[in-house]
Amino acid sequence: MSEHRPLRSYGRTKARTLKPRQAGLVETLLPHLALDLSKEIDVRLPAPLRGGAGGGGSGGDLSGEPAARTPISDSAPQGGGESLDASPLVLEIGFGGGEHLVAQAAAQPHAHFIGVEPFLNGVASCLRHIEESGVTNVRLHHGDARDVLARLPDASLDRVDILFPDPWPKKRHWKRRLIQPEFVSELARAVKPGGEVHFATDWANYAAWTLEVFARAPYFAWTAERAADWRTPWPGHVTTRYEQKRLGDCAPVWLRFARLA
Template sequence: MSDTERRFQYYGRRKGKALRPHHARLIAELLPQLQFDPAKFVSPSQPLRLEIGFGGGEHLAHQALLHPDTQFIGAEPFVNGVAKLLALIEAKKIGNIAVHAGDVREVFELLPDGALECIYVLYPDPWPKARHLRRRMISQDNLRQFHRLLKPGGLLLFASDIEHYVQWTLFETRKAGGFTWTAESASDWRTPFSDWIVTRYEAKAKREGRVSSYLTFRRDS
């Protein structure tokens, strides 16, 4: 365990069902090749985006294919999700994604100020119990990091189907300062982002009658 890992207490699962042989091979062979290394990956000449908790990797792979001249970092501690992303990278021959198979706070420490043009926080764990609220990704500590890491004018994109978490995010972001919610009409927060892809999780939420919200915050100059 690294010194960084000792400083951070991680909540949630790291592994689910046993990996299929193909996925196990990708974890063993492909992941080390794609593991995020700022010395090799962060280039001032290319835009850089970060997705926090990419789940099965559908959105991250979609964005990387849409924007081949942009570099992406995906952080996800759940091994099964990492394996799914690796399978997409292999199948679609994606070459602009680096992967951090662990807590995103470890990535924060490796990135310089103003390194990112965009941060995605999409359908994060809502931690609905009151005693667990401090575990939420949208927190004052993390918002300070987001503000440090985003370029002036950079975007924080948040999506959730949990209404209480949406309200929490609006409150916490306003409390933190340094961000402007870009909504201009009542329908804006129900409208998916312009280059959005419906993931399996979101499709399931819709089938179960849950309504998603999409919040865009701009990092102030």
């Protein structure tokens, strides 16, 4: 990683005091699910040291129908019949309260999921969802997603979900936005050819900003063919609490970018 830390792309990291149950999960469960960033991340992500079987999700294909790669769908082998090395790997950056992340993991028990969130209260909420659902295919990092990305092997990710990141709406703060040319280049290194980046925002300027940054990079292609492609969520999307609040200045914009070979 660079010797100079990049500008922080997120706001606060903690709000109200955690409830006793949440604090307990942070103390006892998080250490078993936390990534070890002292070395390259092992994408096989073995099961954590705790009980529980794959939870009962809603099912359905959550891959957004990507091409030229192993789809993340319920039709793929599940359980011990599939090699861990062949399991799809999904990174969700800024998972908020964890509703989307855990629902995806429960519906796709054959895939591996990594969730990153700097907000401690969100991490605690996600841990509660993990415990209640019983999913065992999720790993977490409480901190900066760029640190996780730097520790992932080349071409290891099948999909990256970036849902409603901090928009930094004031022009003087745009340099703090997560989507920057350097970040997109690092995504290109870690995402497999044919893999996808899913980005959603309810700020019009951030949507335009993201399209411009990706358009200038030679690594990705915007997959939209008609207006409905960016006006409606991709298949399998799970609505989050933040999304329901409608805090932005426009209806949600849904962008999909495919990694070029």
